[in-house]
Amino acid sequence: MNKPKNSAYDIIIIGGGMVGASLACALAEQVDKKIAVIEAHAFESDSQPSFDDRVLAFNYGARRIWEAMGLWSQLAEVAEPIKSIHVSDRGHFGATRIHADEEHVPALGYVVDNRSSGKILMQRIEQLAHIDWLCPASLKSLQQDECSVQIEIEHQGNIQSLSCRLLIAADGAQSKTRQLCGLQSLHQDYGQAAIITNVETEYPHQGVAYERFTDSGPLAFLPMTKKRSSVVWTVDVHAMDQILELDNDAFTEALQQRFGYRLGRIIKTGRRHAYPLVYRETEQLVKGRVAMIGNAAHSLHPVSGQGYNLALRDVAEMAELIASHDDPGHPLLLAEYHAKRYQDMRRVYRLTDSLVKIFSNRSFTLGHARASALIMLDMMPALRHLLARQSMGLLGRMNKMMRGLPL
Numbered sequence: 001m002n003k004p005k006n007s008a009y010d011i012i013i014i015g016g017g018m019v020g021a022s023l024a025c026a027l028a029e030q031v032d033k034k035i036a037v038i039e040a041h042a043f044e045s046d047s048q049p050s051f052d053d054r055v056l057a058f059n060y061g062a063r064r065i066w067e068a069m070g071l072w073s074q075l076a077e078v079a080e081p082i083k084s085i086h087v088s089d090r091g092h093f094g095a096t097r098i099h100a101d102e103e104h105v106p107a108l109g110y111v112v113d114n115r116s117s118g119k120i121l122m123q124r125i126e127q128l129a130h131i132d133w134l135c136p137a138s139l140k141s142l143q144q145d146e147c148s149v150q151i152e153i154e155h156q157g158n159i160q161s162l163s164c165r166l167l168i169a170a171d172g173a174q175s176k177t178r179q180l181c182g183l184q185s186l187h188q189d190y191g192q193a194a195i196i197t198n199v200e201t202e203y204p205h206q207g208v209a210y211e212r213f214t215d216s217g218p219l220a221f222l223p224m225t226k227k228r229s230s231v232v233w234t235v236d237v238h239a240m241d242q243i244l245e246l247d248n249d250a251f252t253e254a255l256q257q258r259f260g261y262r263l264g265r266i267i268k269t270g271r272r273h274a275y276p277l278v279y280r281e282t283e284q285l286v287k288g289r290v291a292m293i294g295n296a297a298h299s300l301h302p303v304s305g306q307g308y309n310l311a312l313r314d315v316a317e318m319a320e321l322i323a324s325h326d327d328p329g330h331p332l333l334l335a336e337y338h339a340k341r342y343q344d345m346r347r348v349y350r351l352t353d354s355l356v357k358i359f360s361n362r363s364f365t366l367g368h369a370r371a372s373a374l375i376m377l378d379m380m381p382a383l384r385h386l387l388a389r390q391s392m393g394l395l396g397r398m399n400k401m402m403r404g405l406p407l
């Protein structure tokens with residue numbers, strides 16, 4: 001935890017969660033820029049909302065960005081590769097599979113727990129003399145003019161004034177920065193919650209990620225290290241408390257029923273946590289010298305496992321633009337950020353929203369249509385390839401970091 005060495009910065013990042021910390025690491029070589037990260041919760045505290053018990057599927061595109069940040073070799077040590085993805089619909093015939101070999105990549109993605117990726121990011125930031133990490137500190141007020149942004153933060157119980165040329169909002173779905181800028185966000189309550197837990201199963205997962213669509217919502221089993229699988233089970237929000245309160249045996253039985261026996265019996269389940277699911281999208285990514293990234297710009301349903309992967313592409317774009325201009329908050333630079341990110345975001349929103357609608361619908365007719373679609377997809381390699389490229393984050397234009405190259 002650093003004390004601010006001065007109060008005037010080139011860049012201030014509000015929020016040092018998964019995305020804010022990733023941006024700080026992406027700016028590691030920008031030593032001529034003074035940077036501060038304002039984070040409300042200490043990394044290892046129970047209240048830290050970003051580096052929690054969640055386990056994320058990093059897609060292949062995310063691997064490349066971590067390579068560009070010089071952190072991939074450390075992440076690889078704690079990551080489990082996804083060799084194939086198996087998609088099925090409970091109660092219907094029809095399934096489709098996507099294989100890493102067919103896509104000519106070593107793995108379709110990698111599964112990592114947030115605490116391990118957080119630790120790697122935090123250790124890197126600690127080594128960077130040009131970055132001040134202010135924590136626990138939170139944003140209180142914000143004003144801006146043509147040349148700078150002035151903010152007040154509460155840092156260790158004191159109010160401090162800071163200024164910068166570029167302010168990045170990486171403070172999550174409820175972004176205070178976004179509110180203080182007066183930016184509207186569209187949001188839609190899905191009426192669903194994701195229950196997460198880790199399980200041990202009778203048979204090894206062999207690197208297969210299962211996405212199964214059930215009458216209560218999508219259910220994912222992602223391969224983890226130590227022969228475990230990470231479970232993300234989407235349920236009706238009204239059933240959330242009831243499922244959380246089930247004793248271990250009853251919960252295991254309910255999960256087993258929904259998932260089936262592809263991995264044999266579920267032997268052990270870990271702690272459970274629930275996340276009510278709301279879609280949120282900020283149409284305007286920029287206001288003056290302030291720009292939104294990560295969940296502050298878009299929070300997505302986890303069915304497609306794309307939230308952080310998409311956000312990393314925000315990070316890669318922002319970092320490259322910052323590295324190529326003297327004034328990191330120049331309006332032309334931020335307009336370019338908006339223009340470059342908008343298409344990709346829209347594509348991922350559409351894909352995620354369609355998956356939620358198609359696979360959370362209990363209609364009998366739609367159930368059959370879904371089963372036919374899975375069978376067709378299995379028989380159409382070209383379409384499967386397109387879907388795989390999108391999920392791996394390898395469609396559309398790629399800047400240097402997205403190709404795995406350092407800035």
Ligand SMILES: Cc1cc2nc3c(=O)[nH]c(=O)nc-3n(C[C@H](O)[C@H](O)[C@H](O)COP(=O)(O)OP(=O)(O)OC[C@H]3O[C@@H](n4cnc5c(N)ncnc54)[C@H](O)[C@@H]3O)c2cc1C
Pocket residue numbers: 014015016017018019020038039040041048049050051054055056057058137138139170171172173175176177194196232275293294295296302305306307308309310311
């Ligand atoms: C169940 C579940 C499963 C998921 N699975 C996947 C997956 O497999 N793959 C994937 O790519 N994505 C996945 N996601 C999405 C992913 O978790 C998010 O995209 C990612 O965590 C967003 O990170 P963030 O840093 O933008 O926001 P957050 O994680 O919300 O972090 C915001 C940070 O800002 C800080 N903060 C907030 N307000 C202030 C303030 N006023 N001042 C200072 N600091 C502040 C907070 O303390 C926090 O550290 C999943 C999400 C869920 C819910």
